[in-house]
Amino acid sequence: MTTLVDFARDLRDRIDIVDVIGNYVQLTRAGSNWKGLCPFHREKTPSFMVSPTKNMFHCFGCHVGGDVIRFVELIEHVEWKEAVKLLAERCGIPMPKLSFRESVRSDVKKTLYEINDLSAKHFEANLCAALQQEGHPVREFIERRRLDSETIQKFRLGLALDEWGRLTEEIRRAGYDLTQAVGAGVLLKHPDSGRIYDRFRGRFVFPICDNVGRPIAFGARLYLPDAPDDQPKYINSPETELYHKGEHLYAFHLAKETIARKRYAILVEGYMDAIRLHQAGFTNTIASCGTALTSDQARHLRRLCDRVVFVYDGDDAGQKAMLRGSLVLLEHDFLISIVALPDDHDPDSFILAHGADKFREHLERASDFFEFFLERAKAMFGVDNVSAKTQVFRFLVPILRKVTNAIALETYLRRTAAELDTDVRALRRELAKASDKIEVRSTPPRQAAISTAPVIERYVLKLSVENEELRFVILEHIQPEWLTNELVRKWFEVCRDRTLDGLDVDWESLLSQCETEAGEQEAALLRSIALEESEPLEAVDELIIRNVAARLEQAYLRKEWGKIVETCAQLFPNEPQGEASPEVAKRIKTELSRYARVAREVRPDPLVWRNTGFC
Numbered sequence: 082m083t084t085l086v087d088f089a090r091d092l093r094d095r096i097d098i099v100d101v102i103g104n105y106v107q108l109t110r111a112g113s114n115w116k117g118l119c120p121f122h123r124e125k126t127p128s129f130m131v132s133p134t135k136n137m138f139h140c141f142g143c144h145v146g147g148d149v150i151r152f153v154e155l156i157e158h159v160e161w162k163e164a165v166k167l168l169a170e171r172c173g174i175p176m177p178k179l180s181f182r183e184s185v186r187s188d189v190k191k192t193l194y195e196i197n198d199l200s201a202k203h204f205e206a207n208l209c210a211a212l213q214q215e216g217h218p219v220r221e222f223i224e225r226r227r228l229d230s231e232t233i234q235k236f237r238l239g240l241a242l243d244e245w246g247r248l249t250e251e252i253r254r255a256g257y258d259l260t261q262a263v264g265a266g267v268l269l270k271h272p273d274s275g276r277i278y279d280r281f282r283g284r285f286v287f288p289i290c291d292n293v294g295r296p297i298a299f300g301a302r303l304y305l306p307d308a309p310d311d312q313p314k315y316i317n318s319p320e321t322e323l324y325h326k327g328e329h330l331y332a333f334h335l336a337k338e339t340i341a342r343k344r345y346a347i348l349v350e351g352y353m354d355a356i357r358l359h360q361a362g363f364t365n366t367i368a369s370c371g372t373a374l375t376s377d378q379a380r381h382l383r384r385l386c387d388r389v390v391f392v393y394d395g396d397d398a399g400q401k402a403m404l405r406g407s408l409v410l411l412e413h414d415f416l417i418s419i420v421a422l423p424d425d426h427d428p429d430s431f432i433l434a435h436g437a438d439k440f441r442e443h444l445e446r447a448s449d450f451f452e453f454f455l456e457r458a459k460a461m462f463g464v465d466n467v468s469a470k471t472q473v474f475r476f477l478v479p480i481l482r483k484v485t486n487a488i489a490l491e492t493y494l495r496r497t498a499a500e501l502d503t504d505v506r507a508l509r510r511e512l513a514k515a516s517d518k519i520e521v522r523s524t525p526p527r528q529a530a531i532s533t534a535p536v537i538e539r540y541v542l543k544l545s546v547e548n549e550e551l552r553f554v555i556l557e558h559i560q561p562e563w564l565t566n567e568l569v570r571k572w573f574e575v576c577r578d579r580t581l582d583g584l585d586v587d588w589e590s591l592l593s594q595c596e597t598e599a600g601e602q603e604a605a606l607l608r609s610i611a612l613e614e615s616e617p618l619e620a621v622d623e624l625i626i627r628n629v630a631a632r633l634e635q636a637y638l639r640k641e642w643g644k645i646v647e648t649c650a651q652l653f654p655n656e657p658q659g660e661a662s663p664e665v666a667k668r669i670k671t672e673l674s675r676y677a678r679v680a681r682e683v684r685p686d687p688l689v690w691r692n693t694g695f696c
């Protein structure tokens with residue numbers, strides 16, 4: 082029996098990646114690659130490359146990349162397995178029979194989807210019937226909230242009747258095992274009697290959907306004006322096999338296209354806020370619905386846009402949630418704006434009271450999140466004396482520490498200094514102190530490190546991977562320590578070790594080793610080298626390699642020489658340079674003769690250099 086992984090590998094090799102991606106992105110030929118505008122970040126000049134020969138894509142702007150399955154995962158917002166299925170369907174290739182365990186698992190999930198869908202339909206039908214009835218209290222609820230029928234349909238809004246067994250009965254009639262429906266979260270089982278009954282009763286129901294619009298859970302609120310006080314206003318489905326809190330954002334499936342087009346998302350707190358904004362035409366709205374924004378959600382959103390506008394409640398809880406959410410978004414390099422609605426309005430009540438145009442005005446005047454929190458801190462602590470000012474700054478420190486953009490950070494510090502009437506250098510010192518105390522800043526992103534690697538070093542690595550014949554010449558003539566870039570050096574050494582061990586050396590095996598051992602970020606860097614346009618590799622011969630080697634060694638020795646001179650200066654700070662101890666003098670002499678030998682032996686041919694593009 083084929084495993085899904087084998088099947089996916091086969092499928093990937095049979096599919097033309099340019100064909101698939103070409104359905105989403107307009108591609109034009111660029112050498113052996115194809116290029117176009119990246120669908121995952123906003124850009125005006127194409128930096129999105131697709132290589133049919135290497136069977137991969139990579140964006141030099143936002144560093145996403147991978148194989149064709151990864152592309153479908155990202156663009157369709159689906160899991161890996163779903164992406165394989167979509168691709169197989171599109172190419173008319175039947176999916177393999179799954180192993181017993183896999184098929185049981187996927188059957189269970191399939192049933193859970195069906196039960197959720199059946200429940201959503203049941204609630205929709207209840208609402209539809211209730212709306213036909215004169216004087217039904219839910220009619221008054223809908224009229225008061227001015228929800229139109231298009232919105233009700235789009236969000237699949239529904240009604241759970243105030244009875245114990247209506248949904249249970251329907252699920253039983255449809256032939257499902259009730260225990261599975263308990264597992265889906267729509268029914269409950271009494272712990273003592275074992276009786277199974279409806280979880281949602283006498284409530285207005287909001288289905289929560291996954292990224293492709295399948296209901297996976299429900300939120301339900303009391304809607305009767307005289308509802309008993311002892312019950313919570315909102316209840317939600319529990320976590321299930323399909324629904325994990327902090328993974329889904331409400332209305333994401335309805336908003337994703339507009340978010341990608343407008344490159345920003347409006348983030349609100351509640352179901353009704355999201356629904357209201359969609360109905361008023363702000364279709365790039367999503368809601369966090371009571372859970373704190375998670376890093377997963379932020380990462381997901383980052384593929385669609387780079388800006389988020391918070392429109393949370395003005396109360397203390399809302400502001401705290403916004404601050405926490407901002408810190409998560411900052412880690413993913415979002416631009417963040419904040420709309421503060423007047424008079425303790427939430428977006429729902431604001432639009433009901435003042436209309437969509439007034440809301441748009443507020444949206445257009447959204448303040449930068451930092452200004453917002455600076456004002457808030459000033460309001461909380463004041464700026465009248467030293468201790469108040471210190472408190473304001475302490476409040477801002479966690480925010481400032483997350484700001485990765487140097488220009489933004491400098492701007493914020495200057496703003497703060499002006500407000501606190503203090504010197505910006507003092508704030509910078511305080512911030513550095515606070516950062517030292519709390520953590521050693523997490524390792525800086527490595528992509529910066531490799532993209533600044535000298536062209537010649539990137540080329541050496543590329544050649545060693547792609548040209549087997551020259552690989553041996555390169556390994557013979559070039560020492561890893563001559564490479565100044567840490568990552569290039571590391572993967573050059575991997576090439577050498579794999580060669581010595583008789584393992585395959587090609588981008589696919591290197592990338593899969595990289596993904597398991599070092600992670601996606603480093604893999605992105607390797608892909609960028611793999612897809613880099615360069616001089617034709619065939620034009621390179623042994624002479625060129627020897628020249629490259631000499632050049633690298635010279636640069637290496639020059640740097641070593643610099644180090645020695647520096648050591649001398651340190652050893653004899655008051656002496657003129659060169660008056661070294663015998664030991665140092667000896668070292669200098671050895672290095673110098675080595676340097677001289679290299680310089681004498683190899684005279685790069687200027688013509689050859691020009692041809693390889695290294696001059």
Ligand SMILES: [Zn+2]
Nearest residue numbers: 119122140143
């Ligand atoms: Zn991109």
